[in-house]
Amino acid sequence: MTQENRQVKVRMEMITKEYDLYKKKSDKVKALFKFSQKDIPHFWALKGVDLEVYSGETVGLIGINGSGKSTLSNILAGIIPQTSGVLEIKGETSIIAIGAGLKGQLTGLENIRLKCLMTGLTNEQIDVILDDIIAFADLGAFIDQPVKNYSSGMKSRLGFAIAVHNNPDILIIDEALSVGDDTFYQKCVERIEQFKSEGKTIFFVSHSLAQIEKLCTRVLWMHYGEVKMFGETAEVVKEYKDFTAWFRKQSPKEKKAYQDNYKSQQTAFNEEKLAELAKEKNKDPEVLKGPPIGKMTRFTKVMLGVAVLALIFLGAININGRALTTVIKQPTVLFEKPMPLKRLDPKTGKPIVQKKKTKQSPVKGKGYEG
Ligand SMILES: Nc1ncnc2c1ncn2[C@@H]1O[C@H](COP(=O)(O)OP(=O)(O)OP(=O)(O)O)[C@@H](O)[C@H]1O
Numbered sequence: 068m069t070q071e072n073r074q075v076k077v078r079m080e081m082i083t084k085e086y087d088l089y090k091k092k093s094d095k096v097k098a099l100f101k102f103s104q105k106d107i108p109h110f111w112a113l114k115g116v117d118l119e120v121y122s123g124e125t126v127g128l129i130g131i132n133g134s135g136k137s138t139l140s141n142i143l144a145g146i147i148p149q150t151s152g153v154l155e156i157k158g159e160t161s162i163i164a165i166g167a168g169l170k171g172q173l174t175g176l177e178n179i180r181l182k183c184l185m186t187g188l189t190n191e192q193i194d195v196i197l198d199d200i201i202a203f204a205d206l207g208a209f210i211d212q213p214v215k216n217y218s219s220g221m222k223s224r225l226g227f228a229i230a231v232h233n234n235p236d237i238l239i240i241d242e243a244l245s246v247g248d249d250t251f252y253q254k255c256v257e258r259i260e261q262f263k264s265e266g267k268t269i270f271f272v273s274h275s276l277a278q279i280e281k282l283c284t285r286v287l288w289m290h291y292g293e294v295k296m297f298g299e300t301a302e303v304v305k306e307y308k309d310f311t312a313w314f315r316k317q318s319p320k321e322k323k324a325y326q327d328n329y330k331s332q333q334t335a336f337n338e339e340k341l342a343e344l345a346k347e348k349n350k351d352p353e354v355l356k357g358p359p360i361g362k363m364t365r366f367t368k369v370m371l372g373v374a375v376l377a378l379i380f381l382g383a384i385n386i387n388g389r390a391l392t393t394v395i396k397q398p399t400v401l402f403e404k405p406m407p408l409k410r411l412d413p414k415t416g417k418p419i420v421q422k423k424k425t426k427q428s429p430v431k432g433k434g435y436e437g
Pocket residue numbers: 086087088110112130131132133134135136137138139
């Protein structure tokens with residue numbers, strides 16, 4: 068099949084991911100109510116990624132530690148949203164990362180059921196594929212043990228078994244094969260080949276270039292949040308090997324300077340630089356918008372503030388026992404002593420007027436004692 072008559076399965080345009088680097092958890096809460104985010108350090112893990120992937124392709128994601136591979140695969144899987152940019156995915160995605168989405172307190176079997184239910188399968192449909200999943204994971208008696216007792220290889224087996232049986236259109240494998248033994252690896256490779264022949268799309272994140280060369284049709288080389296190269300496997304892998312060989316030859320001081328330089332560019336990146344980049348690439352400014360959910364805009368913050376004030380106001384009225392109209396006409400009543408609650412006479416429906424107790428004579432043992 069030529070690239071032209073294959074269906075585009077994933078399209079990314081100017082995808083970014085900006086992380087806020089809060090020092091403390093409380094800073095995160097404070098930031099919710101701040102208009103300006105300027106004093107919070109930011110880090111751009113992705114700086115405008117463009118990508119087009121077709122059905123039947125297996126795309127390898129390579130790059131040194133921290134280059135953005137997992138961030139990109141998590142965005143693809145819908146685990147985290149992008150900060151801005153256009154993401155179009157045709158079909159269901161399923162991600163296999165070591166232990167991703169598995170609940171440690173639940174057994175392997177319970178995790179299978181939970182993950183399958185979450186993908187929309189009914190209990191009856193799960194019953195049909197359950198034995199196959201258990202057989203593929205091949206965990207023996209451990210299938211009834213809590214996942215927190217599993218090794219990383221065992222978690223990977225379970226994750227892989229569940230994901231492939233959910234029959235996704237787009238499979239994302241993030242380092243999950245690097246922890247399995249050879250027998251399991253071969254089984255996964257066979258399943259990946261079957262997926263490819265069915266015209267499904269696979270993203271394969273790995274530090275093993277041998278695995279990448281064996282499985283991938285094209286390779287995306289990520290470098291400090293940018294696409295360094297995207298093309299035929301042999302070509303990209305060769306360039307990447309040349310880079311890593313060059314990098315290894317550098318002194319520790321040179322290596323640090325190289326990394327610091329790129330990291331500081333990721334910290335100093337901002338919306339203006341993104342807009343410049345988009346202009347250089349002749350992009351429509353519309354693509355720089357974020358997804359529907361994301362950070363709160365100034366308007367949202369103002370509306371949230373108004374809603375909180377309204378809640379406090381209504382709460383105060385409730386505690387004070389005054390009618391809303393009274394408070395609106397005369398707001399100072401809120402600061403006066405709360406009105407006593409009146410009991411209504413069930414027969415007449417009118418308030419019961421309690422007679423004041425009169426002081427009784429101070430006779431010892433009777434009535435009021437002064
Ligand atoms: N939640 C987060 N908050 C702040 N920074 C983050 C967060 N998650 C990732 N990062 C940063 O984003 C960058 C990309 O991380 P990512 O995990 O995507 O890299 P990677 O290429 O998958 O790395 P590795 O090969 O080590 O798995 C890194 O510099 C990382 O420190």
